[in-house]
Amino acid sequence: MSSVAGSDDRTAAARIRDAAIALFGELGTDKATIRGVAAAAGVSPALVLHHFGSKEGLRAACDEYVVAEYRRSKQDAVESGTTDPFAALAGVEKSLSHLRYLSRAIRDGSPAASRLFDEMVAESKRVMQLSVAKGLLRPSEAPHDRAVLMVAWQFGGLVLHEHVARGMGAEPFSTELTARIARAALEVLTHGVFTDARYADAWQATDRSGDDHTAMEPNEEDRP
Amino acid sequence: MSSVAGSDDRTAAARIRDAAIALFGELGTDKATIRGVAAAAGVSPALVLHHFGSKEGLRAACDEYVVAEYRRSKQDAVESGTTDPFAALAGVEKSLSHLRYLSRAIRDGSPAASRLFDEMVAESKRVMQLSVAKGLLRPSEAPHDRAVLMVAWQFGGLVLHEHVARGMGAEPFSTELTARIARAALEVLTHGVFTDARYADAWQATDRSGDDHTAMEPNEEDRP
DNA sequence: CCTGCGACTGAACTCATGTTCAATATACTA
DNA sequence: TAGTATATTGAACATGAGTTCAGTCGCAGG
Secondary structure, three states: OOOOOOOOOOOHHHHHHHHHHHHHHHHHHHHOOHHHHHHHHOOOHHHHHHHHOOHHHHHHHHHHHHHHHHHHHHHHHHHOOOOOOHHHHHHOOOOHHHHHHHHHHHHHOOHHHHHHHHHHHHHHHHHHHHHHHHOOEOOOOOHHHHHHHHHHHHHHHHHOHHHHHHHHOOOOOOHHHHHHHHHHHHHHHHHOOEOOOHHHHHHHHHOOOOOHHHOOOOOOOOOO | OOOOOOOOOOOHHHHHHHHHHHHHHHHHHHHOOHHHHHHHHOOOHHHHHHHHOOHHHHHHHHHHHHHHHHHHHHHHHHHOOOOOOOHHHHHOOOOHHHHHHHHHHHHHOOHHHHHHHHHHHHHHHHHHHHHHHHOOEOOOOOHHHHHHHHHHHHHHHHHOHHHHHHHHOOOOOOHHHHHHHHHHHHHHHHHOOEOOOHHHHHHHHHOOOOOHHHOOOOOOOOOO
8 A cells, every 4th residue: 555656756767667567576686677667567668777877776666675675664563562473474465566576586596586595594594593582482303494494484485475375266465465475374284284293203313414413504793 | 317318318498498498597588589499409499399388388387397397396395294394495406406396487477387386485485384383483473474474585596596696706506505594583583683573563553554464365275 | 156976868879699591401202 | 311390590670769950930120
């Protein structure tokens, strides 16, 4: 309810940026053309270059903007008091185009998206440490790896949202879909899926690369 | 140890296909050019079109081939007796280029990859039902959703492997990385991450869209 | 008034890339 | 040996798209 206000009182650069976010997210940075962005923003193709230098510059600007927005909204959600890692995912229904863009950016491996991933790993790790101390989360034998995995799963749900939606027979980004994902995820993350620890024990027993890779986790500090 | 045999006794079409799989996987279907594929295969660009009709035809051929290979290797793994859904992920270290290609295909949303996703959901669901009956897996309140989610997580680990590798400080597709992923995943999937069910219960209590979406799961049959 | 500066545009340029086509080499058949 | 089909190629074609550029419009300041 914030970005796509109907009025065109935004500055031309902002209109271009928003149109680019929408088009890049919908078609990908390759298929989306400068001419298409310009047409969607109601300006000439040359103006796009005038403001952003190049297509890559435009992409970088969109990256910065969307990631900053996402970071901000997530920060708000965190400061609202929720501590579970899925609150963020559930709370970001606000802007479809931004989500779509983010999904694309992660898929395409843009630098900003990679930075975001790393940041979220660090923050997830920190929050998880706190939650473990509070007794809300089980301690892990490999806290860093677990944090990476959980962020990857969270982002994976975003990147593969189209497939997940199709698989569940629900509309992409619909509240019903996010609710069902959250429900299934909570179930698995609360109770696990296995009835006993035979698989985990069996894996443990194979002792591949030993028990020492718990100690070889990189960057133990929280801020990079 | 199978696909990239050093000798060039493969037929030209096979060489082109393999080069295309490698390049498409590395650069994406857009950035990879027919000329690049031809050069990598040691043939002329025109021959690529002669054999595959068009770039889209080449992509379709690669899709079919890689997906069929993946399906076959997974079938083998399943018939070997393992029933947990992560055996497949751990067992497919055989061909890097195929994995990379598959990752790309899923990211780009190619039809073949989507079909593969749906197949794996169906199969995962079937295997999970069996495992539940055997007492190996916990019964779920939403078996279909759980199957979709687990497949999405599995594929998510594949699609985001680059980020996961960077986050864990390990080489992409290395045995160390897959081992650590499997270990962390097994831990989470065995014990969960939460110490109690307060989050799951809280979510349950909000009762959004009710308890009935367990019954609205689509296509209950296993073969689509 | 006019001078400069930023927003903005239309048209042209350049280049990469998918594709076509006529021509040649190779292999298999009669 | 002749002939035909298949494999293969070099060169050219067409087009889409990023980028450049000269120039116009509007406006603030001297």
